[in-house]
Amino acid sequence: MNRRASWKGHLAFADFNCEIGLYSALSSAEKISFNIVNRKTGHRVERQYVDSDTGEAVLREDQVKGYELDNGDYLVIEGDEIAKLMPESDKVIRIRHFLPMDGIDKLYFDRSYYLAPTGEGGEEALTLLAKAMQDENVAALGEAVLFRRNRVLLIRPSGRALVATALNFSYEVRSQTTVFKSIPDIEFDDEMLELAGHIIEKRAGTFDPADYSDRYNDALAELVKAKIEGREIVRPQPRREDNIIDLKEALRRSAGAGAGSGKKATAGGRKASRKAS
Structure with a gap:
């Protein structure tokens, strides 16, 4: 290498x-990055630590790590104390x-x-x-x-x-149970499971990183280029979603079993039963 x-x-x-x-x-070499500058002067702004109470700047040699106690005070931990634990x-x-x-x-x-x-x-x-x-x-x-x-x-x-x-x-790593504990057990009928399986099979594929791009980073690059060239960026109109239907009907249409496709389903329109807990 x-x-x-x-x-x-x-x-x-x-x-x-x-x-x-x-x-x-x-690698972050291809990512668009920015500096913070003063709008009035165009000069780069330097970051500075200040005392939260006095507002005065704190010199580097006076900056130490602190662990916040329950009463709001801070327990000071010196750099050499941490170094001994490495x-x-x-x-x-x-x-x-x-x-x-x-x-x-x-x-x-x-x-x-x-x-x-x-x-x-x-x-x-x-x-x-x-x-x-x-x-x-x-x-x-x-x-x-x-x-x-x-x-x-x-x-x-x-x-x-x-x-x-x-x-x-x-x-x-956060436990799944803390995030999903409020999700109830849900039973689906055979048709819904078969339709979902059919859609998955129809859309089977492989992952090629080249097929995907960071649209936000690309947009930032285009914005920078446009400003250099004096052009205005026109924001694209978001795609409209309409004809809200229930989940089973959405599955049928996505699987090609009904007319139309790409319709949005709502949780409120779900045709499924909740298992008693």
Whole structure:
């Protein structure tokens, strides 16, 4: 890889040891970004921390972290106190075990990195590991200290390469029950389930990232270009939705069983029964 590694170290398990680097799989280079400027002068505005009570600017050396107590006071935590808690890194990703490729819920996925060799002979070793994992349809679960935090990593084969994805911890992922506890049990009749299944089959496809674009970022780029050229951007008119019908009728039309298509259904028009709880 030509780009600079975000992290360098070793990948190890049993007697296997290979020098590797992690390269961010994400890029923000193509995203439109803005600075904050003074409308009156056109000069860039600098961010400054001020005391919430006095309104006076606070110098960097006087800025410390604070934990808010129940009474509204703050418990000051010094930088050297936090530094003592940082786990020491030996620059090694240790593979703990292998597991089925789909053995981890994707809700736990955080940031992904390409895992590439940086030492002599590493390319052959990592290619072999990726091929063996692909043949067995498994991923590897490893641990390491990355960027001053201990992280759990899911390492998966992607073609002849390996991708390492940092995983969120359990306390960082909200439980489904807290979000969906108010949704009642609903029973649907056979026709509705068959119609829904038919629509899914009709629209079966594959994912190609090139088929999708960030319309907001594209619009920002066009706005910047238009302002440079002195043109006015005309906002497109939103598509009108009408002829609101119930869910079963919407399914029939979407499946081609009735006249028309693309009509909107309302929750209030749902033809289903709620199971008694």
